Amino acid sequence: MTVWQDSRAMPRTRRIAFSVYGYLFFFLGTAVTAILAREGRVVLVLLGTLLFAGVFHSQALKLLRDRKIWAFIVPTLLLSPLVIGEPDLEIWGLHLSRAGFWAGVWMALRALCIALAASVFARAVSVSQMAELLEGMRLKGLGFALGVATNMLPTIQETMQTSYQAIRLRGGFRSGRLRTLRLLLVTVIAGSLRRGDDIVSAAEARAFDPARSLGSSISVTHADLALAAAFGALAVALLLV
Amino acid sequence: MKFSVRDLVYIAIFGAIWGAVELTLGSYLHVIFPPLADTFLVGMIMASLGVIVALVGRHFVPRTGAVFMIGVVAAILKMIGIGGVTVGPMVAILAESLLMELGLLIARKHTRWGFVLAGALALAWNFFHKFIMMFFLFGKGVYEVYAGMVKQGASLLRIDLSYALLIIVFLLLIRLVAGGLAGWIAWDLGRVVHDRLAR
Numbered sequence: 411m412t413v414w415q416d417s418r419a420m421p422r423t424r425r426i427a428f429s430v431y432g433y434l435f436f437f438l439g440t441a442v443t444a445i446l447a448r449e450g451r452v453v454l455v456l457l458g459t460l461l462f463a464g465v466f467h468s469q470a471l472k473l474l475r476d477r478k479i480w481a482f483i484v485p486t487l488l489l490s491p492l493v494i495g496e497p498d499l500e501i502w503g504l505h506l507s508r509a510g511f512w513a514g515v516w517m518a519l520r521a522l523c524i525a526l527a528a529s530v531f532a533r534a535v536s537v538s539q540m541a542e543l544l545e546g547m548r549l550k551g552l553g554f555a556l557g558v559a560t561n562m563l564p565t566i567q568e569t570m571q572t573s574y575q576a577i578r579l580r581g582g583f584r585s586g587r588l589r590t591l592r593l594l595l596v597t598v599i600a601g602s603l604r605r606g607d608d609i610v611s612a613a614e615a616r617a618f619d620p621a622r623s624l625g626s627s628i629s630v631t632h633a634d635l636a637l638a639a640a641f642g643a644l645a646v647a648l649l650l651v
Numbered sequence: 652m653k654f655s656v657r658d659l660v661y662i663a664i665f666g667a668i669w670g671a672v673e674l675t676l677g678s679y680l681h682v683i684f685p686p687l688a689d690t691f692l693v694g695m696i697m698a699s700l701g702v703i704v705a706l707v708g709r710h711f712v713p714r715t716g717a718v719f720m721i722g723v724v725a726a727i728l729k730m731i732g733i734g735g736v737t738v739g740p741m742v743a744i745l746a747e748s749l750l751m752e753l754g755l756l757i758a759r760k761h762t763r764w765g766f767v768l769a770g771a772l773a774l775a776w777n778f779f780h781k782f783i784m785m786f787f788l789f790g791k792g793v794y795e796v797y798a799g800m801v802k803q804g805a806s807l808l809r810i811d812l813s814y815a816l817l818i819i820v821f822l823l824l825i826r827l828v829a830g831g832l833a834g835w836i837a838w839d840l841g842r843v844v845h846d847r848l849a850r
Contacts, residue, residue, distance in 0.1 A: 441787070482788075493799025521788040528738045532730055540727055551659045552723065558663035559670065559724045560731075566664075566671045595840060599707060600847045602668060606660045613656045620659055 428466065430543050432634035433534045436462060439641030440527035444520045446648040449512070452519045459523045463530050470530040479525055483518045490514025542628055551620035558609055566602055573597045654720075658712045665708030666724025672700050673729045673740060695829055697740070698747055698777045701725070702770045702833040703840065705751055710841030713761055715752070718769075722748020743780050747773040766834035774830025778823045 428436075444455050463470045473479060491499075494510030535543075537560060541553035573594055577583065582590040654662065680693040705721045726744040751769040758765025782797075805815045 445787075489799070493803065524788055525738070532738075537727060537731055540730075544723065549720065549723065551654050552720065555659045555663040555666065555720065555724055556727060558660055559667040559728060562664060562667045563671060563674075563728060566667050567675060570671060570675065592836075592840065592843075595703070596843050596847060598668065599665075599704075599840075599844050602664045603661070603711070603844070603848060606664045610657045610660050613660070618656060620654060620656060 427631050428534075428633050428637065429631050430535050430539045430628050431630045432637055433531045434543070435634060435638045435641060437527045437531040439638070439645070441524050443641060443644050443648060444523040444527075446645055447520070448648075449516055451648065452516050452523065456519050456523050456526075459526050459530075463526055467530045467534050470526060470533050473526055473529040479522075483521055486521075487514045487518050490517070539628065546628070554613075554618070554620060562602065562605070562609075565605065566598065569601050570594075570598055573601075654712070654714065654717070658714065658717065661708065661711045662717060662720045663724060665704055665711075666721045667728065669701050669704045669721060669725035669744070670728030672704065673697060673725060673744070676700070677729075677740065694743065694777050694780065695774065695826060698743065698774050699829055699833040701744065701747060702751065702773050702830060703837045705748060706766050706769060706834055706837030707841045707844060709751075709755065709766075710837075710845065715756065718751045718755065719748045722751075739780070739784055742784065743776065746776045746780070750776055763835065763838045766838045767831045768834070770832070770834025770837065771827045771830040774826040774833065775823070778826045 440455065440459050444452060444459075447455050460471075490513050491506040491508070491511040492504065494513045495507035496509070497505035497507050499506045499508055537556060538553070541556045544552045577590055577594055577597075582593070677693070677697050680696065701722075705718045705725075708721045709718050722744050725748075726741045729740055729744060750772040754769030754772040755765055758768050785797075801815050801819075802812065805812045
């Protein structure tokens with residue numbers, strides 16, 4: 411099964427089809443090579459990751475606009491010259507270390523590589539493909555459970571909100587908040603389980619049997635193998651050079 | 652791991668409840684508190700709620716692997732939820748569910764103390780989570796940053812470095828106690844829900 415989610419990338423990449431395994435290889439390969447790459451070599455890994463993301467899943471580049479990722483990276487960049495290495499520079503009365511500054515830069519770039527690769531994997535692989543992948547790893551029935559959970563999620567969220575409002579309007583959170591919270595949880599869980607019984611009846615009426623699950627239909631493509639081989643070669647090169 | 656249709660539906664429901672809690676309360680708390688405070692407060696609150704939901708689920712699906720499956724469902728729902736791709740919470744959910752499973756395996760029997768052990772183990776992950784995630788993301792250099800911060804913080808507050816280490820141990824202990832408490836609550840809650848459904 412191939413994965414095409416980014417319509418803008420389709421015309422350029424029609425000949426290269428990665429399966430879920432391809433995206434998994436990409437994520438794991440990027441993480442391993444980013445960890446193995448010392449100092450400036452991490453720039454090459456980042457460029458490769460950006461190129462892959464740009465060509466095959468440009469939506470993943472939205473991560474760079476996410477403030478949360480910068481909230482982790484900027485403090486590391488700012489603190490490293492202050493706390494890593496021997497101070498050899500003074501700016502505005504601050505004793506800074508050049509070695510610490512560069513250590514911070516390499517750490518930040520490595521973090522960006524891994525976060526970007528994770529973003530590509532998470533955006534390229536759909537829930538059903540993820541379920542198939544996990545079913546292939548002996549988690550039988552997970553696809554069915556995930557389907558039920560996805561359908562139940564909006565109902566559960568609505569039940570949570572309705573129950574919360576009902577309890578709040580009756581003054582439930584004015585005193586004995588922990589007891590009220592417990593009551594809320596019991597209400598949500600009991601209500602959901604009652605609905606669950608209907609789903610069980612419906613599934614059994616259709617003679618659904620998790621033991622007869624078809625398993626994974628995802629197969630490794632040539633592009634996946636080429637990608638895995640490229641990452642393997644890169645990892646070996648980083649270890650040797 | 653072989654589950655019946657009923658088991659799978661219950662796993663789906665508890666996974667969806669955990670996912671819903673993560674998607675609503677989790678996202679809300681992550682917005683209110685800055686990222687660096689996450690480990691100490693938001694992470695602990697979310698992990699405790701997750702432990703309660705997953706262990707109540709174990710009451711209804713008393714099979715090995717059920718808690719892990721609940722965790723997998725919750726993690727995938729978290730992945731597809733609004734608020735973008737968040738690798739950290741996904742890893743935390745999976746690790747916590749695995750540790751709960753380990754705790755239940757060690758306890759062997761379906762007892763309250765088994766739940767307490769499972770909860771404590773799961774919350775212990777919450778302490779190491781940020782250090783491990785930071786190691787994977789930034790490399791071992793990040794430990795130098797943390798060590799430097801602890802040293803500078805101790806000298807700034809004019810306290811001995813050993814007190815700073817004591818605070819770190821104390822933070823771990825808080826998590827173990829909170830996890831144990833979550834397991835204890837889950838045991839009671841499971842019985843209450845059971846009774847209510849039997850009515």
